Amino acid sequence: MAAPLLLSLGDPAGIGPDIALGAFMLRREARLPAFLVAGDPEALKARARRLALDVPVAEATAEDAAALFADALPVLRTGPAFTGGPGVPDKSSAACVRAALNAGMDLLEAGRVAALVTNPLSKAVMYEAGFPFPGHTEYLAARAARPGRPAPHPVMMIWSPLLAVVPATIHIPYAEVPERLTVDLLVETGRIVARDMARRFGLARPRLAFCGLNPHAGEDGTLGREDETIVRPAVAALSREGIAAVGPLPADTLFHPEARARYDVAVGMYHDQVLIPAKTLAFHDGVNVTLGLPFIRTSPDHGTAFDIAGTGRADPSSLMAALRLARRLADAEAEAGSARAATPPALAGT
Incomplete structure (x- = not known):
């Protein structure tokens, strides 16, 4: 029997318990893979009673x-x-989140679960409790570090059947974006996206479309020089490596159906540039996937929603999509590993 997925419950004051229970209720009709929840079972029982869920x-x-x-x-x-x-986090919220994450990573590193799915946490709650990482992703990258080897460079991708997007910079103020963007950052991001889309999503040569930072991708430098001095050189470097990358392209014309048919992943320069179209087109089907890690991690594409926790209004669709995608990627990686192991040594380098 295949190893189950591990679902970290997230902040128990948010909708994490609601959507975990809701996904379980729909497991048969939605054909969900088996998952193990890491967290406080009493919190789940109390939420089930509140929501009148059997x-x-x-x-x-x-x-x-x-x-x-x-x-x-x-x-x-x-x-x-x-x-x-529900909706009332306290000091125990952060402790619950950290304990679930730590336990989940222990199981993942031991090979006892196939992939990690993380329900939402509240950054404000975590920071107040002294959590030293900006969010889930940075914590997971730090856990993946090994002596003598730097922590991996994690890349956030929002994936749905309609659209996959990657923001090159994530949770930073917009005013800091131009100074954080570098050729090296975009090249490293492009390499990771191309590698993981091939290895885990089965795309032989993923097509990457890079957005311009400025309106109309800078209009040949008349609306800002960053697209000519940062984005274009990065795309050229990736192309020389054999990666199918194009850009900089005007972001305002990159997300209609005809444009989306020409690429597999859109790489944006900042968070809202690509997350707005992704969440507009596929809010309930979007999945947050972390690329660049030595294990598979997915997450629902929404936050803790404290305002609706315990009301019965939380929609588990994004969590169910995250569970299905995690299982798909874990199976693909396991199959690829088996194929590599079965390859005769004489052919392994060809």
Whole structure:
């Protein structure tokens, strides 16, 4: 039996418990893969009662989760109890998030789960508790570091069947974007996107479209020089490496259906440039995928939504998409690993 996915519950004051329960309720009709929740089982039971959901919650390990999944939501108890309430985070929220993440990474590194799916956390809550990382992604990159080897460069991709986008810079003020953009950053981002789209998504030669930073991609430098001095040289360098990259392209004409048919991933210069079209086109089907890590991590494409936690209004669609995609990528990577292992040594370098 295949190893289950590990779902980190996220902030238990948010909609993480709601969507975990909702996904489990829809597991058969949505054909969801088996997953093990890391978090406080009592928090899930309390939320199920509040939402009047008949969801049996069973404490489990990675080894028995898949067998339990048909009849009960398997939960790995990861330490501190949640003492807040729906929409009301307290000091226990951050402790619960950290314990679930740590337990999930331990299982992932031991090969006992196939991939990591993370429900939303609140950055403000985590920062107040002394969390030293900007978010999930940076924490996961730090955990993936090894002695003598730097932490990997994680790349955030929002994927849906309609559109895949990558912001080269993520959660920084817009005023800082031009100074953070460099040729090296864009080249490294492009390499990681091309590699992981080939290895995990099965695209032989992924097509990358780079947005311009400025309106109309700078109009040959008349609306800003960054597109000529940073974006264009980065695209040229990637092209010389054999990566199918084009740009800089005007972002305002890059997301209609005819344009989307010409590329596999749009690489934006800043967060909102590509996340606005991605969330407009596929808000409920979008999945946050972290590229560049030595393991698979996906996440719903939304936040904690404290305002609707415990109301029954949370939609589990994005979480279900994240679970399905995590299983697909884990299976693809396992198949690729098996193929490499079966390749005769004489052919391995050809």
